[in-house]
Amino acid sequence: MPPAASSIEGLVGNTPLVELKQLSPRPGVRLFAKLEGQNPTGSIxxxxxxxxxxxxxxxxxxxxxxxxxxxxxxxxxxxxxxxxxxxxxxxxxxxxxxxxxxxxxxxxxxxxxxxxxxxxxxxxxxxxxxxxxxxxxxxxxLNQFGTPENIAAHYEGTGPEILADLPQVDVLLAGMGTGGTITGAGRRIKEKNPGCRVIGVEPRLGVHVQGLKSLEDGFIPPVLDETVLDGKILVGNRHAFSHARRAMLAEGLFGGISSGAVLHAAMRVAGRMERGNLVLIFADAGWKYLATDLWAAEDDASIDRGEDPLDDILWW
Ligand SMILES: Cc1ncc(COP(=O)(O)O)c(C=O)c1O
CATH class of the missing domain: 3.40.50.1100 (Rossmann fold)
Incomplete structure (x- = not known):
């Protein structure tokens, strides 16, 4: 047992990584979610x-x-x-x-x-x-969009924590708001696993996914280092919502909307892989979104048949 924290600040980070066994498309492809909603105010x-x-x-x-x-x-x-x-x-x-x-x-x-x-x-x-x-x-x-301390928090915290729990990471997926998570954690994981593909998840322009921003709106946050990215996936709202539901129903994980977007993107990537470990950043939990229609049952099967045209995969 770790010693008692001396204050709430001591409880930031060291969040759990959990495997999503039910959502794996085939036995060699393993998905893991980092549960950032377990931080003291509920997010990364x-x-x-x-x-x-x-x-x-x-x-x-x-x-x-x-x-x-x-x-x-x-x-x-x-x-x-x-x-x-x-x-x-x-x-x-x-x-x-x-x-x-x-x-x-x-x-x-x-x-x-x-x-x-x-x-x-x-x-x-x-x-x-x-x-x-x-x-x-x-x-x-505070300057979250511009300060290198944003990147450092993930380079020295989120990234090493993931590697300590899972030494071989083949794909890292995270939503992009400031770009701090994907830049810092992605950079750190690539140093240890140079073959790791780092994939940013972004809403389509004009689509509101809480916490994420489109780079197409003309503002590229200084914190985001696009050279760390191997690709990005643009996600629409219906897929983000349906996959937040799916995480709950399949794995008991109560993630927020950006977690749903990341899960949707991960399923697209996992479907093309024979084997490998994917790490998904679940940036917050679902509590804040209870009043939205996030949890209302929709025809998820029709959404998953690709009837939402708002999703694109861009690789570079
Ligand atoms: C719910 C949620 N997901 C993802 C992100 C993106 O994280 P980052 O700013 O590190 O790119 C944010 C950022 O505000 C967020 O609030």
Whole structure:
């Protein structure tokens, strides 16, 4: 048994990796999910927030009590609201209006101030508003889209944890928001397994998959290193939703919408493989999405017959 954690910060990371035996298309192809929803505020973003705050405090870039602002479609904002406030910083989160109500509720519970930006304007405008707040008030910008600490959290945390549990990784799949997960964990795993294919999962342009962003919207986050990627898969909403349901029904895993998107992408890749280990990042859990129609039964078989034209595989 590990010793008791001295605080909630000590419970970030070291998430479990679990095999999805029922979903394997053939015996030699094994799928494993990394359950990031088990972090303290319920998502992978706890990793980067705790790391960025510690580094900013160490370097003096963030002073005691200084307000912090960030643009987020949800999970980073929620993590910042909790860990930022615990560290004594008032937190403002700029969110596009399209985020789910549960995210705003969580932000409120954790004590953050919410600044909404119009839905069409998306994360790019949320970032502009965050920068304006910095210019006006002297707040500290967490800067998840730009800071190398985002990549480092996954290069030094997520990646090595996966390798410790599964030394041979043949395919890594993760959703892309800032690109920090895929860049950091992908880079680390490729150092150990040079043949590993790193595949980013992205929503089609105009499709809303909570937490993910399309690169086609013209904003490539500085954190994303596209040279780490071997390909990306564009996923539509119906497939993301149907596969979140499938993870629950087949394996008892309660993942969020981006986890569904990653599972759908993984099934496409696994179907073309004879053998190998695939690791899927399940970035958060399904709780926040209970009020959506995510869990309502649909004709998953018709979706799986490929009647959703919104999916593409791009390899390079
Ligand atoms: C639910 C969810 N999945 C995936 C991601 C993508 O992670 P990253 O920003 O590391 O690319 C995010 C990021 O916000 C997220 O909230």
């Amino acid at each position: 973003k706890d990793r980067i927030v705790v790391r960025i705050l510690a580094s900013a405090r160490r370097s003096g870039a963030l002073s005691p009590g200084q307000p912090i602002v960030e643009a987020s479609t949800g999970n980073t904002g929620v993590a910042l609201a909790m860990f930022g406030r615990r560290a004594g910083h008032p937190v403002t989160v700029c969110v596009p209006e399209s985020v789910y109500p549960e995210i705003e509720q969580l932000l409120t519970v954790y004590g953050a101030t919410i600044r909404r930006v119009p839905r069409q304007a998306g994360i790019k405008s949320a970032l502009e508003v965050a920068r304006e707040i910095v210019a006006e008030t002297g707040a500290y910008l």
